[in-house]
Amino acid sequence: MSNSLLSVKSLKKSFGGLEAVNVKKFELFENQITSLIGPNGAGKTTFFDLITRFQNSDEGSIFFNNVDVSKISTYKLASLGMVRTFQLTRVFDRMSVFENMQFAGSSTSNEGLINSLIQNKSLKDEENKLSEKIDNILEKVNLIEMKDAYARELSGGQKKLLELGRSLMKDPKLLLLDEPLAGVNPKLADQILEIIFDLTNQDVNILMVEHNIDAVMKISERVVVMAEGQVISDGKPDYVRTDKKVIEAYLGISDE
Numbered sequence: 117m118s119n120s121l122l123s124v125k126s127l128k129k130s131f132g133g134l135e136a137v138n139v140k141k142f143e144l145f146e147n148q149i150t151s152l153i154g155p156n157g158a159g160k161t162t163f164f165d166l167i168t169r170f171q172n173s174d175e176g177s178i179f180f181n182n183v184d185v186s187k188i189s190t191y192k193l194a195s196l197g198m199v200r201t202f203q204l205t206r207v208f209d210r211m212s213v214f215e216n217m218q219f220a221g222s223s224t225s226n227e228g229l230i231n232s233l234i235q236n237k238s239l240k241d242e243e244n245k246l247s248e249k250i251d252n253i254l255e256k257v258n259l260i261e262m263k264d265a266y267a268r269e270l271s272g273g274q275k276k277l278l279e280l281g282r283s284l285m286k287d288p289k290l291l292l293l294d295e296p297l298a299g300v301n302p303k304l305a306d307q308i309l310e311i312i313f314d315l316t317n318q319d320v321n322i323l324m325v326e327h328n329i330d331a332v333m334k335i336s337e338r339v340v341v342m343a344e345g346q347v348i349s350d351g352k353p354d355y356v357r358t359d360k361k362v363i364e365a366y367l368g369i370s371d372e
Contacts, residue, residue, distance in 0.1 A: 120143040122323075151332040159346075169193050273299070295326055297326055
């Protein structure tokens, strides 16, 4: 058995005659922040979709915590501890921040819809635990002051924080972040990076797709570069920064 947290082998996906992903081998180990970079159309988000089972692969295997998850549902995968966010935030605008968090955490409770209507001590205890958990996470993502606000009142960056908070309600072992800094102002981007870094001290492992290269190099312990659906470089930031294949495929010129 592998000691890697995530292991991908011979993972392929094509759309018509276009090969979007062809990753021969990819392993992710615990206690690190790994960033996945590459030019537009490199296959990064499709690779995320395949790993998290939002798309079916044409072939290949995916193991998470030594469990073959190549064919399981996204819901089951999340219950095993692999959770993702999306490039475009997916929050419920007509619900409050608290209600968004409550909805994300509802599956962590053993109460069904009918039981949720029965007011008893056991249910009250569950509600109190859930509310406490929500407050703790909202503190972490700097949204506690917006707890009762409608999600539609949040800025784009705050919605990113809310989606991050919602993902933490699932107690992820591996958190996949798809462009967490996209459309976010520099000050809030620094806050998000700090939150992401702090998560690694709480046994949350991070795999992140991000176009902000400065942020990637600042926070990542490992950088993986994709181009035309394949991994072309993999290593520490300083190594990847000077890799000629990366300069040619992604950065364009060495000065960048």
